[in-house]
Amino acid sequence: MAGSVRFMPPQPGEVPEIDRVPGAPHPREMLSLVGQSAAEASFLELYNAHKLHHAFLLVGPEGVGKATFAYRAARFLLSKAEREGGDALFGVGAPETLDVAPESRTAHLVANDAHPDLAVLRRRYDPKTKKFRSEISVEDTRNTLALFEKTSAFGGWRVIIVDAADDLNTASANALLKTLEEPPARAVFLLVTHQPQKLLPTIRSRCRTLAFSPLAPADLRALVPAISGVAAMDEAAIVRAAGSVRRALRLGNPGLRAFLATIDDVLGQLPKRRHAEIDRIAEASRTGPEGEQAFADFLEAVESWLDRAVRHHASAGDVLRASMLAEFWARMSENAARLDAFNLDRRAFVITLVDELATLVSGGQR
Numbered sequence: 001m002a003g004s005v006r007f008m009p010p011q012p013g014e015v016p017e018i019d020r021v022p023g024a025p026h027p028r029e030m031l032s033l034v035g036q037s038a039a040e041a042s043f044l045e046l047y048n049a050h051k052l053h054h055a056f057l058l059v060g061p062e063g064v065g066k067a068t069f070a071y072r073a074a075r076f077l078l079s080k081a082e083r084e085g086g087d088a089l090f091g092v093g094a095p096e097t098l099d100v101a102p103e104s105r106t107a108h109l110v111a112n113d114a115h116p117d118l119a120v121l122r123r124r125y126d127p128k129t130k131k132f133r134s135e136i137s138v139e140d141t142r143n144t145l146a147l148f149e150k151t152s153a154f155g156g157w158r159v160i161i162v163d164a165a166d167d168l169n170t171a172s173a174n175a176l177l178k179t180l181e182e183p184p185a186r187a188v189f190l191l192v193t194h195q196p197q198k199l200l201p202t203i204r205s206r207c208r209t210l211a212f213s214p215l216a217p218a219d220l221r222a223l224v225p226a227i228s229g230v231a232a233m234d235e236a237a238i239v240r241a242a243g244s245v246r247r248a249l250r251l252g253n254p255g256l257r258a259f260l261a262t263i264d265d266v267l268g269q270l271p272k273r274r275h276a277e278i279d280r281i282a283e284a285s286r287t288g289p290e291g292e293q294a295f296a297d298f299l300e301a302v303e304s305w306l307d308r309a310v311r312h313h314a315s316a317g318d319v320l321r322a323s324m325l326a327e328f329w330a331r332m333s334e335n336a337a338r339l340d341a342f343n344l345d346r347r348a349f350v351i352t353l354v355d356e357l358a359t360l361v362s363g364g365q366r
Helices: 037-048 066-084 105-111 138-149 170-181 201-205 217-228 235-241 245-250 254-268 275-284 288-315 319-341 346-364
Strands: 055-059 118-121 158-163 187-193 208-211
Touching: 037 066, 037 208, 055 066, 066 105, 066 158, 066 187, 118 138, 138 158, 138 170, 170 201, 217 235, 217 245, 235 245, 254 275, 254 288, 275 288, 275 346, 288 319, 288 346, 319 346
Parallel strands: 055 187, 055 208, 118 158, 158 187
Antiparallel strands: none
């Protein structure tokens, strides 16, 4: 598998990974990063100048390499003690990349999620409900921050990756903020975020931002087959992937493509209501991890549709219609965020959303 390393095969009954695409390597297994040279150059420039900030906000669309970069940067920092030894935080010379040898101890430990100086804060999997919690709890945050209550196992950096910081609730965000405000020595935070506007302004102000852009079509064409073994992507999938490796990998599933086509058909026919198709989408979104993913795919498709509609009406000078759609978008996002927190019915939400959107569109066609 090009550009990645896996040292332990998945075991029966192992805890699943959040948002992991079947057949694709986990970001911690990826030894290379494509299409994000600017972010890497900025990080290295600070490191080589001995001015590395204690916290970085990795900002960009989902699936463009932010988590891969986080593990890559962590691997690079953690390997310093192995490469050169000693207590100095910064190495000799000026490295030009974040590359770490695949056979190194650090690479093995990180790939197996076993490095004692690396902790990852993320939503916890609940084996009873067989689903991930909707938020990162304050308890999990404090347990992760306990990494800094002990000295480094190898005498070097200690790193915490937050993936994703968007999942922090108010209590966990404030717990993290306290440490960001008074960071311990030899500590670096790498916060992955797809929606930085959701974070506390005080957290954003404590971090240095590294921006990640959607990948170019050429990068997707080369990268997806290399890391997944699938055949070359067709151009329709390249366009729909919108620069996201994760989305591109998932689009290799014929069932997903058919499901997205159904959503597109429903949205494209508005204000006419395609009841049979709407029911299929709603039923697919109903329960379980598969339903959670189907619901996320539905919301993403609706958001893309709304984005295009808002831009169209705004460019046509219909500011009122654009504003109404934008307000609907914001309300939809807020209500969707409450669903898991209050264990509400996703099926009913889908049906109601399409009905309200059809009414809104109908009003614009009178």
